Amino acid sequence: MKKYILASFLFLVFILSGCGDPVQDDLLDYVNEKMPSLGKEETKILEKYEDVTGPNYTDDQTLYDALKVEIIPAYNQYIEDLESVKLETDELRKIHEDYIEAANIQASAFLTIITALENQDSGLINEANEKLNTARKMMRDYQNAVEKLAKEHDVKLEKNKKSEEL
Incomplete structure (x- = not known):
């Protein structure tokens, strides 16, 4: 009987997952699988900068x-690594591209600081x-934008203290 219940449950899960919301699936994969290690990577780099x-x-x-x-390389x-993240849906891809743009601006700021130090230019x-x-x-x-997309697609996000600080 237990095998039958388990088999019925697995079949039900398979059917439900087949009818799922693609944005929801993509977002869940993004926040649970793709971004956590990248977030840790960024935190380590920014801590070196803060040091x-x-x-x-x-x-x-x-x-x-x-x-x-250390920091710029x-x-x-x-x-x-951010640019190599593959996403399935346009909605999430747009949000991720905006994040990549922000990271590029931050990288540009680091390069500008190098030039400022080399030239002793406070401007x-x-x-x-x-x-x-x-x-x-x-x-x-x-x-x-991630929070809004999550809300629109019934994904509950749990915040950790570090992500709120960044």
Whole structure:
């Protein structure tokens, strides 16, 4: 009897999954399988950046070396990894493309900081900060768009503290 119940249940799940919402399926795969490891990767990179900026800033050379040797190469790889994410639905693909654009703006800001340090140009530092602010806003917009899409397709998202900070 247990085998029959299990077999009936599996058949029912198969039928229901065949009638599913493609955006819902794509979104579930995206938030549960594709993005968690990428989110961890980005967090590690941004923590390295925070280690040499703001209250942790010590000197230009330390910042320059960290950007040149660690942060920029790692962030460029991160962007490549983001670009390799394959999505099935146009709705989610558009949101993900917006996130890639934000990541590219942030990468551009890092490069602008390098140039500013090389030329000792405070105007370029201001430009880099504007790019960082733009990227942060776009990343918040991305999070809001994912949440809206999830709501529209009955996907419940659980937030963790780190994702709310980014």
